[in-house]
Amino acid sequence: MNTEDVPILRGQAGWLAIESAYANTITGVDPDDQPTINELLKQWRRHYTRNTLRTSYYLAHYHYNGVAYSIPPAMKALAKPMIGWPNKAVRALADLSVFEGIDAPETLQTQVDDLVAANTFGVKIQQAIVSAYTHGCSFMTISGDDDDIRITPRAADWSSALWDWGNDRIGAAMTISDKDKDGYITRFDVWLPGKVYLCRRNSGTWQAERIETGFDRPTVVPIVSDQQLYRPLGSSRITRPLMALTDLGLRTLVRMEATAEFYAAPRIWFLGANKGQVSPDTWGSIVSVINGIPAGRNGEKPELRQLTQASMQPHSDMLKTVALMVSSETDIPVNDLGITMDNPASAEAMAEAERKLSRTADRQNKRFGESIKSILAMALAAQGADEADIRQLRPIWAPTKEASDAARADWYQKVASTNPAFADSDVGLSRAGLTWDEINAHRAYEKQQRTQNAIDELRAKIATAKTDTQEAAANGQQQPAAEQPQSGAA
Template sequence: MSLELTHVRAIGLSDDEVLTLRRLLTLWSRKRFKNALLGVYYDGHRVLRDLGISLPPETRNIQAALGWPAKAVQYLTRKHKFEGFSLNGEVDPFDMGEVFERNNFGLELPQALNSTYKQAVSFISSTRGVDGEPDVVLQARDAEWTTALWDKRRREISAALAIVDTDENDQPCEAVFYTRDAVLNIRREWGVWKVDRQPNRTGRVLVEPFINDPQISRPFGYSRITREVRYLTDAALRTLVRTEVSAEFFASPQRYVLGAKEGAFSGDNRWSAVMSRLLALDVNEEGEKPSVGQFQQMTMSPHLEHYRQLAQNFCAATDLPQSSVGLFSETPASAEAMEASEARLSETAEYQWRVFRHPLKRLAQNVVMLRDNLSSPPPEMWKLDVKWTPCRYVSPQAAADFTVKAVAAVPKIGETTEALRGLGFTTTQIEGMQAEWRRSSGASVLERVLAARGDSPAALVGSGQVSSDDDEG
């Protein structure tokens, strides 16, 4: 069946699906410029926005660049360290580790979160793997090439569209269309969308949004590259260019000569007069000696102070420490000072982990349903917990002191994994230590059994009851 609804014609889609596809394409087109603009600021490609007041025309084409917007995004992204899932203390209870490892999820998730802070929202899609792929393929998608519709009642995505390719006119020609009933690979040929439909048993759109600062009025949140950040970046770029222009004049002090004869500074003599240490001048036509003077030297301090103030405003707007933009104190920062400077950013990161917890749990449910061909997640998955490294910086000395005091007050804390996490060990380090403890504990148990029998390991090896490594093979 071929339908045409406001420039959307498709074969193999129902009327409702065509309407939804039309809404998604319209939404993507409307948001495309803003998302591209945020990308320009993030990449440091924003051109100088001259006010037309203080800069000479020759300097307006200076290719100045400033990486503040990228810092606003990356500093917060690097606060997030995902450690996996657990259920009642059991790590990876649904054996999802292989799927996440084969999808390189340790790299895919940070890229998604980076896009979240850059463009307010990013997505991770789940599809069934084919032809040697993992059982479930997880793919991070940014908002520049992905769009979605929000269901306010269910508080989840009702449909999503991921642009895969564009034509010579930079218009979508290949995409993946996600609905609650199907995953549709669509391709536009001669103005008509053709569909390859794959049924979806889960009853949910297999795309999970990761949102920065969601609000009731804006369910897809806000970018970290806010209007204020963009203005401060533009202002700082202008200040940098003014400083560079001032540096040219600062390097060549302005002098004047009164009473010089005509032609004294014609041609190449102008630059020689600026650069020479010794200036020789003849008397003028009236026989008078020329007098030489120098204008008061200008200073770059006002520009540098202005730049410093803009940098401080940027740090206040983004909760970044001032050292991130090159404002350092003369004395090295102590551990307490470092913790205080990043306190607000750490609070933001911890809040965002609570926001990301829900889509991560739903993503795990999607993986289990697709892998096991289920129509709903296992009932106990609602208890699944997301584990991450604490975002707040704490010095090793302070962490050790707190843990020692806590264990002294409640000794059983020392037997838990959380005590090791409190000391700053990562999940990988903790698992390695626990594996070594189990091996050493097994050896000590054997020794105790042999001691009770009055035997020694060497005696048992000699009697043939226990084999040694040299006897194997």
């Protein structure tokens, strides 16, 4: 296996030694499960180099791959990654997937909220989405017991999975959980239907602890980017064309910098003068106020010729061309790639460019939502939740398209005038621009107001009843006195 593509990551915190991913015999593993574990390790070894290469582009740790004769060797040694287009391709789309919470039946809402809060699920799902866009997929594992359910995100460069084509889901998965200082794997977990093997290296041999899960499938759910029939585990946003364009952009900038070094100093030739007549201190001659060269023996005077400086325009035009190709590859507006065009795009053109990305985000959020429902379904089922209630879970995402407050207010006013019930629903309020937290705060305020109004009404009724009682009591005291006969009456 060729690892020359990613030597810069060797020795760093995330580096793993491929040669350590062999465990042909593991004590404590069922012999029928050993071939599956071997296949999972083989799958990880096969994809690790490419996954790590994409990580290096995302982190801007890639190498300068330039033509040897294009720039001086000294400048080539100074060339460092200065283009973050792969990172931009991932984050621009990931930032449109903002998870806000889970809408669940009233009987299950508190349990779901507690599970999400205990696992900081909003943070973990965002990490998993960024990892999925980087490598094509990431994974979320569900472990623990009824009292302590743990949902853990796993990156693809530390994991592998086998797809179950018959059931259209993961059939087996492996996640690496620890390594030593030399990058050798010391712990990994194997997730199979109904069980999990916790494998540990002990004195050069592998030993496993088996844990029963009670599920007919591995308790692992993939978070997939651009899932296709032929790629059930997705495709990375850092595509091969994008990596090639990033290399091309870096070469263009390096050539531009080399040209700028020559552009900074005037190119002067003296015809008829020998090198001995020119000061070896080139910079001192340039900045000196007075310079001179004596005539030759026969009175010939040296002739000065100044060459036209190299233009920076071709390099700038080439960088714009490369950025346009990156924009086409990633659906990111070219202005967001750090390029300003001579003819700025109109507001409509910019909105259309942003809509391409938001449509992709809407499609991805639906796919991510199904994965989130699968994750929480297994976690809640382990806690004994009702299956009918679990099926009603609905992940909530922030809108992917920006709209002005005036436009939202106009839409909301028109909807409220024709359908007040929808306007007052959670969906209507979210379309009006309120976040899920704001809607919950609004519902809590409404509940508080209803409670306060009920208390005020009860107090008013009590006060009215008390007044009526007092009036009735006063009337009751006066009535007998009125009914008594007057003294002296016949």
